[in-house]
Amino acid sequence: MEKEKKRVRGFYKIWGKRFSVIVTAAFFLLLVVCTLFGEKLYTWITPSVSALMPKMAMYESGEKYTQIPKRAVTAKDTVYVVISEAGFSRKIYRIKEVEIEYRESEEDPSGVLVTTRLPQGCLIVTESLEGKCLKDGEKVLLKK
Amino acid sequence: MKRKKRGWAVLFFVLALLYLVPVLMTILKSFRYGESAITLQQYMELLITDYTVLRYFWNSVFYAVSITIVCLCVSFPLGFLFAKVKFLGRDALFFVYIVVMLLPFQATLLPNYIGLRDMKLLNTPYALMLPLMFSPLAVFLFRQFIAEIEDSVLEYTMLETNSVFRLLWYVVFPQTKEAFLALAVLVFCESWNMVEQVMIFAAKNKEIWPLSVMLGQIPEDVTYAGATVYMYPVLVLFLCFRNVFSKSMEKFKW
Numbered sequence: 205m206e207k208e209k210k211r212v213r214g215f216y217k218i219w220g221k222r223f224s225v226i227v228t229a230a231f232f233l234l235l236v237v238c239t240l241f242g243e244k245l246y247t248w249i250t251p252s253v254s255a256l257m258p259k260m261a262m263y264e265s266g267e268k269y270t271q272i273p274k275r276a277v278t279a280k281d282t283v284y285v286v287i288s289e290a291g292f293s294r295k296i297y298r299i300k301e302v303e304i305e306y307r308e309s310e311e312d313p314s315g316v317l318v319t320t321r322l323p324q325g326c327l328i329v330t331e332s333l334e335g336k337c338l339k340d341g342e343k344v345l346l347k348k
Numbered sequence: 349m350k351r352k353k354r355g356w357a358v359l360f361f362v363l364a365l366l367y368l369v370p371v372l373m374t375i376l377k378s379f380r381y382g383e384s385a386i387t388l389q390q391y392m393e394l395l396i397t398d399y400t401v402l403r404y405f406w407n408s409v410f411y412a413v414s415i416t417i418v419c420l421c422v423s424f425p426l427g428f429l430f431a432k433v434k435f436l437g438r439d440a441l442f443f444v445y446i447v448v449m450l451l452p453f454q455a456t457l458l459p460n461y462i463g464l465r466d467m468k469l470l471n472t473p474y475a476l477m478l479p480l481m482f483s484p485l486a487v488f489l490f491r492q493f494i495a496e497i498e499d500s501v502l503e504y505t506m507l508e509t510n511s512v513f514r515l516l517w518y519v520v521f522p523q524t525k526e527a528f529l530a531l532a533v534l535v536f537c538e539s540w541n542m543v544e545q546v547m548i549f550a551a552k553n554k555e556i557w558p559l560s561v562m563l564g565q566i567p568e569d570v571t572y573a574g575a576t577v578y579m580y581p582v583l584v585l586f587l588c589f590r591n592v593f594s595k596s597m598e599k600f601k602w
Contacts, residue, residue, distance in 0.1 A: 235577070238399050239399065291397065292565065292566060293398050
């Protein structure tokens with residue numbers, strides 16, 4: 205019984221030490237890899253989208269509206285916008301889905317007119333996001 | 349008697365928990381993000397999205413390692429000098445060392461600042477490293493350890509060789525290995541946690557700041573991961589050398 209207890213204790217002592225050494229070494233390697241390849245890793249795991257500034261205009265009546273490219277509007281009458289926020293060391297861009305309200309007017313070939321107030325400083329995603337599974341609030345990169 | 353011992357054991361266990369619980373909570377909370385229970389999202393955000401935090405981590409590593417190595421290399425011969433070499437004014441000079449060791453950082457702040465300013469080293473990495481490289485505490489501890497070595501051993505060695513370096517390397521150093529390791533841990537921890545020196549001697553150059561100062565600027569949602577990364581080297585060092593550290597502190601005579 206005593207021998208059995210000693211054997212079990214020895215097992216935990218040896219494998220406990222090995223486990224802690226492995227975890228420590230793995231964490232250190234992670235820090236080194238992230239330092240050297242952090243930028244590349246971020247570019248690799250973050251999806252990139254094309255976006256441009258929305259055009260603002262005002263009618264004679266004083267009504268403000270936004271012009272959005274037709275290709276930016278989804279089938280659900282929403283549009284994806286990119287909002288920037290300050291991160292620790294860089295600007296972080298997040299995607300947000302906004303429901304739009306069309307302005308009743310004559311057909312405009314360059315885009316659609318909406319009266320929805322978009323977040324200030326946002327960019328409108330101009331490509332179709334059907335293939336990419338992007339959730340609201342997810343980080344993206346802007347294509348140059 | 350057994351009951352009394354158990355009572356003390358329970359009390360010390362509770363006290364130990366009071367120290368341990370914040371550390372454990374920090375590590376456990378670093379695996380949470382928003383509503384998710386266990387996730388590595390905080391580490392992903394900290395190490396990949398805002399990976400420049402790691403620049404400050406490596407700044408801290410550079411300062412701590414450089415300061416530790418130079419401090420030990422400088423303090424060891426000085427400790428030997430105060431312990432074993434008789435010269436005029438030795439005891440008075442050692443008394444001055446003890447007084448400087450007991451002074452708070454704020455008392456030596458102005459002379460250090462003026463010295464660094466006149467040497468045009470402010471806002472450079474040397475401003476952060478030089479004041480900590482010459483530590484009276486390390487000299488004091490080495491002196492106490494080396495004083496335990498018998499004079500006859502040193503005299504016998506001096507008969508064989510005239511070189512003080514050989515004496516230190518082949519005789520004194522093997523007998524003070526535990527002191528070396530214990531001091532290395534102490535000096536590393538002190539230089540890892542420096543904040544005041546950075547804010548005063550390198551306030552205008554953020555590029556050279558260590559992680560101890562930048563920790564306060566990490567975004568809130570990744571604070572716990574940042575704190576865990578910050579704790580990691582010190583925890584590893586202590587876990588590796590805790591036996592040596594406690595043995596050398598037991599041996600040490602104040």
